[in-house]
Amino acid sequence: MLVDEDKEDIYEMVDVLKGVNLLETLKDSMEHNNLSEVKDAVEDLLISRLNLAVAGERSVEKTTFINSLHGIPAGDEGVVPSSSVATEDLRCYPNPAHPDFRMWDLPPIPIVTPFDPDVYMDAVKFLRYNVVFLTFTKTPSPSLVSVVLRAHALQIRTVYLTLLVSGKNQDLDSKRRASMDALTSQGVTQAKVYLVNPSSLETLDFPALLEDLAKELPEIRWYALLMALPTLTPALVIQKKEAFGALVWAAASLSGGVSTIPVPFVASAVDSSVAVRVLCKAQASLCLDDASVERLARQRGLEPGPLKALRVCPLSVEVTKAEVKRRLASVAEKDWSSFSSRLVQMAVPRHARSVGRSFTAMLHALNAAIDDMASDAEKILNFCSERAKDCRLSC
Incomplete structure (x- = not known):
């Protein structure tokens, strides 16, 4: 997918919140009744509005890297095609599952003398990428x-030197x-090279x-990236x-249960x-x-049936309004009069210590649901790891 020049402004990034701690920033917004900031944060996280760029020579390794960041193996629908012809086009590939998470394949950096990095960086709009x-x-070429x-001189911190290597390469330390x-x-001081398969x-x-x-991105951007990346490991x-x-x-704050919201109940x-x-x-x-x-089963050489059977939470299989309403109603019916004061102070703004039923129900229902879904995801990844270990032992 090529992005027209006249559409580029649509993809310019503006960080709506750059607080060191996103949750504390959101609480502060609620304190000052700045609901628009909270709504912006919710939308940002729900759509994973991010621009990630991959620069370097166009190659199979580079294409595979972009596809892996999207969680798409070779041969699948939505895969980024390998380019056999060197082209100066700036290519944009939205993630099929998270359309506002965009991977940009930048044109190759010219290997010429003299080379002016500012000309190249301006041409690809280097500063707009997260x-x-x-x-x-x-x-790396000169x-x-x-x-x-030049990126160091401009104090651009989220630029990463990525050496793409095959997992079969046994001489990785010497390559690094x-x-x-x-x-x-x-003249590059304190450089860090990441070996990436x-x-x-x-x-x-x-x-x-x-x-x-995680240390360099604004927290809201890091969270948005986390949500868009494939589930690579249980730690992730x-x-x-x-x-x-x-x-x-x-989301719970906006549901109408916190007294700082003008509408008392939604x-x-x-x-x-x-x-x-x-x-x-x-x-x-x-x-x-x-x-x-x-897709994961194909990547790992497994049958999908056993992996699907590990999903015990109904929401892992399909998110339906009926199941969501059932969970919200079940939590809302509970007696929250003994709700821990410490948790209240952690969860809501200082001057809104009376937690409404809507806020409480949303907070607990969603957290419980995501815990159940995450447990299913961990079981699937652990199953894959065990099968890979068995395969290595048998070989």
């Missing part, structure tokens, strides 16, 4: 190093050292790269639950609609729908 992966398969140096030597010899992101350095991303599932915790709090139909959107997002994020489970 994250840029500078990829290479051997050692032109790529110039882009690194050669890349580091090329960088330091050209583009077809198996859960291995090598990609988990460490995500840890560094736990991180996704943390991200959904902030989304659930914000109809259950409105609450259930918001809850359905949150849980549909959770199902897609945790890769629990039939298509995602079947």
Whole structure:
């Protein structure tokens, strides 16, 4: 998919919240009755509005890397096609499950002398991306190093040197050292090169790269990224639950149960609609729908039936309004008079200590549902890991 120049402004990123702690920022917004900020945060997280760019020579490895970030294996519908012809086009590939999570395939960095990094960076609109992966398969070219140096000079922190390698390559340490030597010899100090297997992101350095991303991105962007990434490891599932915790709090706040909201109570139909959107997002994020489970089975060489059978939560299989309303009603019927004062203080703004039934029901129903769905996702990943271990032992 090529994006027309006149549409580019649509994809410009504006961080609506850049607080160190998203939940505390949202509470502060509620304190000051700035509901628009809370609504913006909910929408941002629900649609995962992100722009990630992958720069470097166009190659099978680069294409595989983009597809893996989308969670799409080769041969599947929506896969990014390999480009056999070097092209100067700037290509945009929205994620099929999260359309506002866009991967940008940047044109190759010209290997010419002299090379002006500003010309290239302006041409690809380098500053608009939330994250840029500078990829290479051997050692970084002098032109790529110039882009690194310019990014450092502009204090762009979310630029990552990514050495794409095959999992079969047994000489990874020497490849990393050669890349580091090329960088330091050209003036790049404190460089970090991440070894990434583009077809198996859960291995090598990609988990460490995500840890560094979590430190550098504004928290709302990190949470949005977490929600859009495929479920690579059980540890990532736990991180996704943390991200959904902030989304659930914000959604519950907007449901009408907190006294700072002018409308004292919102109809259950409105609450259930918001809850359905949150849980549909959770199902897609945790890769629990039939298509995602079947895709994972193909990636791991397994039959999909046993994986599907591990989904014991009905919402993991299908998010229906009937099931969501049932869960909301079940929680709302409980007696919350003994609700822990400490949890109240953690959950709501300081001057809104009386927790309404709508807020409480939404908060607990959604958190419980996401816990159940995350448990199913962890079981599926653990099953895959065990089968892979059995296969290695038998070989």
